[in-house]
Amino acid sequence: MSSSESINGPINNASVAQKKTDQVKIHPRDALLALVHFLVAFLALLLGATAGLLQTLVRSGTFQLPANIGYYQILTLHGVLLALIFTTFFIFGFQIAGVSRTCGTLSDKQRGLGWAGFYLMLIGTIMAGAMILLNEATVLYTFYAPLKAHWVFYTGLALVVVGSWIGALGQVFRWIQWRKEHKGETTPLLSFMVVCNNMLWFVATLGVAIETVVFLIPWSLGIIDRVDVALTRTLFWYFGHALVYFWLLPAYMVWYTVVPRVIGGRMFSDGLARIAFVLFILYSIPVGVHHQLMEPGINGFWKFVQVVLTFFVIIPSFLTAFSLFATFELRGRELGGKGLLGWFKKLPWGDVRFFAPFIGMVSFIPGGIGGVINASYQMNAVIHNTIWVTGHFHLTIATTVILTFFGASYWLIPHLTGRRLTKQIHQLGIMQTWIWAIGMLIMSGTMHIIGLFGSPRRSNFSEYGGAEIAQTWIASEIAQAVGGSLLFIGILLFLIIIGKCFTAPIGFEEFPIAEVAPGAQKTPAWVENFKIWAVILAALILIAYTIPIIDILNNSPLGSVGYRMW
Amino acid sequence: MHIHKYEKIWLTFGIGSLVVFLGITGVMAFHQGTHPNNSMITVNYEEVDTIAPFNNPGVHKVDGKDWDYEVVVTSSAFFYNPMELVVPVGAKVKFITTSKDVVHGFQITGTNINMMAEPGYVSEYVTTVDQVGEYLIVCNEYCGTGHTQMFSMLKVVEPDEL
Numbered sequence: 253m254s255s256s257e258s259i260n261g262p263i264n265n266a267s268v269a270q271k272k273t274d275q276v277k278i279h280p281r282d283a284l285l286a287l288v289h290f291l292v293a294f295l296a297l298l299l300g301a302t303a304g305l306l307q308t309l310v311r312s313g314t315f316q317l318p319a320n321i322g323y324y325q326i327l328t329l330h331g332v333l334l335a336l337i338f339t340t341f342f343i344f345g346f347q348i349a350g351v352s353r354t355c356g357t358l359s360d361k362q363r364g365l366g367w368a369g370f371y372l373m374l375i376g377t378i379m380a381g382a383m384i385l386l387n388e389a390t391v392l393y394t395f396y397a398p399l400k401a402h403w404v405f406y407t408g409l410a411l412v413v414v415g416s417w418i419g420a421l422g423q424v425f426r427w428i429q430w431r432k433e434h435k436g437e438t439t440p441l442l443s444f445m446v447v448c449n450n451m452l453w454f455v456a457t458l459g460v461a462i463e464t465v466v467f468l469i470p471w472s473l474g475i476i477d478r479v480d481v482a483l484t485r486t487l488f489w490y491f492g493h494a495l496v497y498f499w500l501l502p503a504y505m506v507w508y509t510v511v512p513r514v515i516g517g518r519m520f521s522d523g524l525a526r527i528a529f530v531l532f533i534l535y536s537i538p539v540g541v542h543h544q545l546m547e548p549g550i551n552g553f554w555k556f557v558q559v560v561l562t563f564f565v566i567i568p569s570f571l572t573a574f575s576l577f578a579t580f581e582l583r584g585r586e587l588g589g590k591g592l593l594g595w596f597k598k599l600p601w602g603d604v605r606f607f608a609p610f611i612g613m614v615s616f617i618p619g620g621i622g623g624v625i626n627a628s629y630q631m632n633a634v635i636h637n638t639i640w641v642t643g644h645f646h647l648t649i650a651t652t653v654i655l656t657f658f659g660a661s662y663w664l665i666p667h668l669t670g671r672r673l674t675k676q677i678h679q680l681g682i683m684q685t686w687i688w689a690i691g692m693l694i695m696s697g698t699m700h701i702i703g704l705f706g707s708p709r710r711s712n713f714s715e716y717g718g719a720e721i722a723q724t725w726i727a728s729e730i731a732q733a734v735g736g737s738l739l740f741i742g743i744l745l746f747l748i749i750i751g752k753c754f755t756a757p758i759g760f761e762e763f764p765i766a767e768v769a770p771g772a773q774k775t776p777a778w779v780e781n782f783k784i785w786a787v788i789l790a791a792l793i794l795i796a797y798t799i800p801i802i803d804i805l806n807n808s809p810l811g812s813v814g815y816r817m818w
Numbered sequence: 819m820h821i822h823k824y825e826k827i828w829l830t831f832g833i834g835s836l837v838v839f840l841g842i843t844g845v846m847a848f849h850q851g852t853h854p855n856n857s858m859i860t861v862n863y864e865e866v867d868t869i870a871p872f873n874n875p876g877v878h879k880v881d882g883k884d885w886d887y888e889v890v891v892t893s894s895a896f897f898y899n900p901m902e903l904v905v906p907v908g909a910k911v912k913f914i915t916t917s918k919d920v921v922h923g924f925q926i927t928g929t930n931i932n933m934m935a936e937p938g939y940v941s942e943y944v945t946t947v948d949q950v951g952e953y954l955i956v957c958n959e960y961c962g963t964g965h966t967q968m969f970s971m972l973k974v975v976e977p978d979e980l
Binding site: 544551810 | 820821822824825828829832833835836839840843844846847848852853854855856857858859860861862863864895919920921923925927928930931932933934936937938939940941942952954956957958959960961962963964965966967969971
């Protein structure tokens with residue numbers, strides 16, 4: 253698009269308003285609250301990544317775990333620590349910082365909710381983690397009944413959820429306060445996005461809260477004897493798919509609000525960004541059954557309805573892709589990029605704040621295409637529960653999301669600790685991004701390929717009685733171990749960089765927030781009316797889930813007693 | 819709210835491909851009947867061994883049905899019963915399984931047969947076995963320490979070798 257068609261109007265150097273907002277520094281008390289979340293997240297990252305490394309080594313058939321540690325025990329640790337604990341703590345740390353940066357310092361009450369949530373989540377994490385380490389909860393992070401873990405494990409997870417609700421409220425209250433103080437104004441975009449993500453999280457976690465509190469905890473305590481397997485699975489996946497959007501949306505926050513500022517550009521469209529987020533809320537929850545396409549007890553028509561709803565996320569995904577690349581092109585052209593793709597070279601490739609999330613965005617192209625395949629109803633049979641799926645979410649969560657989180661950590665930690673993002677951190681961060689990208693290309697690529705040939709996920713090393721096809725899987729699993737080892741080196745390097753962030757020279761590091769171009773149209777007020785979205789969301793959930801749940805309840809067989817199979 | 823011309827084109831393309839894609843998937847499912855396992859049949863999982871058809875696991879020739887063979891398999895930690903299945907090439911086969919304890923998978927590698935086996939629920943899938951060969955059946959849902967010992971073999975043979 254030529255610059256005369258520029259949507260944002262001419263982009264000059266930072267406006268006076270932008271310069272002023274660039275200097276905003278988060279209050280030290282809010283910074284401390286965010287930092288403690290990051291510390292727990294990074295500790296979980298180290299332990300979870302160590303478990304991941306061991307898994308790839310075991311699966312290659314060249315290594316055996318010492319001291320009676322089970323493969324599935326470390327697999328449970330890997331899943332719980334990375335998918336549930338690292339993500340939730342990191343996201344809350346980021347969201348607290350984001351709200352404090354864009355709405356202003358939290359009140360003591362709001363911050364108090366943040367601390368209460370943090371401690372509850374921490375206690376819950378320790379409870380669940382201890383049960384895994386004691387081998388009392390080798391049920392993987394999906395904890396499907398009728399495998400029965402210790403009640404302390406389920407209670408710990410329930411506490412993590414309840415703690416997250418309390419912490420999320422503190423963030424939402426700050427946004428509500430801003431809104432009251434600025435009647436008629438459009439709220440800060442980043443904070444609006446935080447509220448969207450928290451709303452999604454609250455509605456989604458209701459499913460897993462009911463699953464654990466009503467069924468699994470009483471069952472593991474012996475208060476009830478039996479649970480319905482299909483019902484608990486359906487409640488889990490009601491939560492489980494929205495969970496992936498809860499991970500993804502903070503990455504989108506960085507892409508929409510931070511990255512344009514990092515490259516010196518402007519936000520493409522405030523209104524469309526908000527609409528994209530609202531669509532993600534609406535189409536992330538009434539879709540969980542697409543994880544259950546291969547199972548009995550759910551009617552095909554309703555599976556298909558949820559498949560259709562699943563595919564609607566294509567719309568906000570396309571909106572996002574357009575906005576981001578439009579921002580990049582406008583900025584690249586402003587910097588003198590000529591021709592069809594000349595602007596591409598002008599982007600700040602030496603800036604880790606841009607480079608790490610950019611590689612994350614690129615990974616989302618194959619990641620998204622893989623997701624389309626997975627959700628394609630009958631096509632799901634080809635890859636369901638094969639290691640293709642593991643390869644898929646290591647592209648989406650473990651590359652797209654995590655590289656964006658890494659890229660954000662490199663400026664956010666110095667901002668919070670009153671230090672500066674040094675040139676060395678830029679260089680090491682770019683090196684880290686390359687190591688991650690290459691390691692993941694090898695590991696995830698191999699997983700995708702042997703998954704297509706049927707290699708099952710969540711499986712220890714096995715020769716399957718010498719079956720020919722299993723031999724072809726084993727040959728490729730060496731590549732997974734190579735990729736996994738590179739990724740582990742990547743984690744160590746990341747943590748070294750984080751150490752450098754904590755010890756960098758004292759100074760001021762900007763929390764970059766892009767502004768909308770002057771003269772841009774005001775975002776319509778209805779976009780910010782969460783009552784409308786709550787009603788539509790409730791309607792969609794009722795449409796998608798009422799009859800499947802009634803079917804499951806009416807059709808319910810004898811429930812299952814618990815089993816300990818490890 | 820203003821939406822740029824190129825963005826409109828881009829979104830029209832996105833939504834258009836969505837409609838085409840879902841249309842194809844829907845026609846495949848509801849017109850050509852390529853549904854995955856959607857069985858609504860339930861069973862008392864503690865009595866599976868005494869309830870038909872699971873009281874007689876194995877390969878059975880059937881008459882007067884839309885399919886020629888029924889393959890009945892019980893799934894339990896950590897094995898399938900029976901361990902080996904032999905069917906003639908070209909036959910239309912209904913695969914039927916259920917779990918006697920925890921959740922298992924029933925995936926026949928190299929085919930589109932991929933079902934969850936859950937206690938209390940019967941899983942079914944009908945397909946035509948059109949290529950001679952040996953197909954490894956694996957449990958693809960974690961079911962405990964012995965999970966990867968849970969496998970069996972489907973042999974598709976020429977009718978005269980049956």
